[in-house]
Amino acid sequence: MRPADRVLARECAVALSFDGATQAVMMASPVALEDFALGFALSEEIVASPDQITAIERVEHNTGIEMRMWLAAPVGARLAARRRAMVGPVGCGLCGLDSLAAAERPLPPLPACGLRVxxxxxxxxxxxxxxxxTLHSQTGGTHAAGFWTPxxxxxxxxxxxxxxxxLDKLIGARARAGADLSGGIVVMSSRLSIELVQKAVLARAPILAAVSAPTARAVATADAAGLTLxxxxxGERCEVYTHPHRIAGTTGGRDAV
Incomplete structure (x- = not known):
């Protein structure tokens, strides 16, 4: 065996705080954290639009990074009334919720759109x-979320x-550019679980596609919300699990194309 150099993925604790109180601590890659902060705030329905955050500040600590967000007064008051503490590891976006019901929050149905691919x-x-x-090519240890339009x-x-x-970073990046995820395909390098479906629907994505398997709950949630999963x-194949009308050449139910 010969020694070899290998680039390893970086991770650090990232605290997300609103109006001086920590809302969540996640292990994350320390890049594009302004996008993450905004995307998280939108995905968690803490804010409905970027202009409800008056400032975002990145503060470096010896133990990690704090992303401080300051909210417009009415929004801050609502958050204070429903505040929850939430500590999540890398693999899960639902850890630390204060009730079982919060894990399956109701989602608004997606608005009708003419997208067909x-x-x-x-x-x-x-x-x-x-x-x-790029990060995956260097390390082999990261996921990606992208937005593709015909x-x-x-x-x-x-x-x-x-x-x-x-996905939160993607949502935040699009929001900072004054856009959402409607009109195109959200592509991911991972499996599809319920929290990804929830985030995609709230960001108005009509199609969510990934390289790996969906969970049963992700399929049920996507079906109820009108999301094409x-x-x-x-390679040259994929499986369509819900709302196949947006994919040319597919029919009802799970359809391999």
């Missing part, structure tokens, strides 16, 4: 994502050691 476009979107996963390709991509944090998108 082909199997070839899904294949291209996944391929485009893989081609620009005719434009991959517009935004964010990476992190946690799949749900990668595409899994096992590898």
């Amino acid at each position: 082909t199997r070839a476009e899904i294949v291209r979107a996944m391929s485009d994502m893989r081609a620009v996963q 005719g434009k390709g991959l517009g935004t991509l964010r990476e992190d050691i946690g799949r749900h944090i990668a 595409v899994a096992w998108a590898r």
